[in-house]
Amino acid sequence: MIELPALGWQSIVIFVVFAVSLLIATYCTYAERVIAAFLQDRVGPDRAGPYGLAQPLADAVKMFTKEEFFPGGANKALFVFGPCLAMITALMSSAVIPFGNNLTFGNNAFFLQGIEVNIGMLWIFGVVSLGVYGVMIGGWASNNKFSLLGAVRAASQNISYELAMGMALIAVLMMSGTLSLREITLQQSVAGEWHFWNIVKQPLGFIIFCVCAFAETNRTPFDLPECETELVGGYHTEYSSMKLGLYLFAEYVNIFVVSAVMSVLYFGGFNFPFQYELRDWFVNSQGWELTSAQNLITILGTLGLFAKIFGFIFFFMWIRWTLPRFRYDQLMRLGWTILIPLAVINILITGGLILFGVIQ
Amino acid sequence: MSPLFLFLSFVALISALGVVFAKNPVHSVLFLILTFFSLSGHYLLLNAQFLAAVNIIVYAGAIMVLFLFVIMFLNLNVDTEPHKPALAKIAAAVAGGSLLLIMVAAMRDVHPAGYDAATFNSQIGMVDQLGLVLYRQYLLPFELASVLFLVAMVGAVMLGKREVGERHF
Numbered sequence: 001m002i003e004l005p006a007l008g009w010q011s012i013v014i015f016v017v018f019a020v021s022l023l024i025a026t027y028c029t030y031a032e033r034v035i036a037a038f039l040q041d042r043v044g045p046d047r048a049g050p051y052g053l054a055q056p057l058a059d060a061v062k063m064f065t066k067e068e069f070f071p072g073g074a075n076k077a078l079f080v081f082g083p084c085l086a087m088i089t090a091l092m093s094s095a096v097i098p099f100g101n102n103l104t105f106g107n108n109a110f111f112l113q114g115i116e117v118n119i120g121m122l123w124i125f126g127v128v129s130l131g132v133y134g135v136m137i138g139g140w141a142s143n144n145k146f147s148l149l150g151a152v153r154a155a156s157q158n159i160s161y162e163l164a165m166g167m168a169l170i171a172v173l174m175m176s177g178t179l180s181l182r183e184i185t186l187q188q189s190v191a192g193e194w195h196f197w198n199i200v201k202q203p204l205g206f207i208i209f210c211v212c213a214f215a216e217t218n219r220t221p222f223d224l225p226e227c228e229t230e231l232v233g234g235y236h237t238e239y240s241s242m243k244l245g246l247y248l249f250a251e252y253v254n255i256f257v258v259s260a261v262m263s264v265l266y267f268g269g270f271n272f273p274f275q276y277e278l279r280d281w282f283v284n285s286q287g288w289e290l291t292s293a294q295n296l297i298t299i300l301g302t303l304g305l306f307a308k309i310f311g312f313i314f315f316f317m318w319i320r321w322t323l324p325r326f327r328y329d330q331l332m333r334l335g336w337t338i339l340i341p342l343a344v345i346n347i348l349i350t351g352g353l354i355l356f357g358v359i360q
Numbered sequence: 361m362s363p364l365f366l367f368l369s370f371v372a373l374i375s376a377l378g379v380v381f382a383k384n385p386v387h388s389v390l391f392l393i394l395t396f397f398s399l400s401g402h403y404l405l406l407n408a409q410f411l412a413a414v415n416i417i418v419y420a421g422a423i424m425v426l427f428l429f430v431i432m433f434l435n436l437n438v439d440t441e442p443h444k445p446a447l448a449k450i451a452a453a454v455a456g457g458s459l460l461l462i463m464v465a466a467m468r469d470v471h472p473a474g475y476d477a478a479t480f481n482s483q484i485g486m487v488d489q490l491g492l493v494l495y496r497q498y499l500l501p502f503e504l505a506s507v508l509f510l511v512a513m514v515g516a517v518m519l520g521k522r523e524v525g526e527r528h529f
Contacts, residue, residue: 155425
């Protein structure tokens, strides 16, 4: 038996989560183009490999072998640091997401989660709010007015939508009474009772969170920081080769993480309907042991969570190729005069419903 | 002293010095963010998870973004920065030095109370414990602080309201 470093089996989970995030982000680039082609009635990438499945590899080779260009007057250190920071902050938030319940082997329980902390939600919120630094630093260090404008737009957009996002989260917190994402997931399904996913109790909160998630990941219709009709390429105008690749990649990692967070908070995470009935069926009718039936449910739950995540990723891409971009003042008005009051009203409604015992 | 504590203190001190000595204001801001991160690490070592997370969200996530935002707009650098007169520099050195002196003098006689390992509640820094303390022992100051925030928010909305008459944007 090889002795693992201090974290033990958790380090394996963290490594797998890291690899899976990168793999999904890689294939998001392919999925984006295939979905765009589908929505615009085109063929899409189909040259590299069967059905164009090797397209992400071809793109990566292209990105790595392109000329690396430093614009004149750029702040070199920060110019390199910007994309790195974007990637780091994108990857950090997946640490606390519960990707599955526990697997039991003998007396050992393995939790399919990087780290279980009771500030999981705050961690996500904090890391998401740091995501803007990569864009800001990269845009500023490029020494280009379009990049700077993109960076400034990104900063003000993120700060504006963070508020509404935080308030939408507070409504979930009021119901769950815990900040741990694992606890929130487990509360959404209890054996032998009718328990609904949070989306049923928090429909308005989910809509607010979803809109803010689009804004925080800089996706259309909120992609003002890289608005090519006004700002050339926005914050990554001056970037080339893999530094540009890291920015584009970080966006997809962010989408993956945000989709995972939405699934966990509002769509039951690794729970799926009738899981306890299925487990009991395996135990009672098929004569399985309880632990192995539970392990099977855990694996199915993980697959279910990934199905939800893929659904949300598809939703992100569907929106991108359907809706036009906002104008900047419309974006600000939506954030400050519609979403924040709505979020406050949502908190008040949730508080009232909890007070009168309608939901708990 | 654990090696983690030493490492975090080292990073905190080096980056705090970097804030002061960096020529470029944007570098200063980035060093300050690094300082906040190492302070959050210290909070985590003290088992104050909530404080650590909130420190990152509020300071690193919101306030420093606004700082960076303003500095990028002003675009301060060596050429455009006005040189301060020697008198101002001397005054700043004297004021800062006396503050340091007072802090050192005040801290010299402090004996940390320490804690009893048998009765110490390791959950003291967790969110629910903190909430109970805030809402039981310190309810009035807490509510007063929230009223203060509300006043600031109303003031900001008033300032930001569109003025009647001609628009220039």
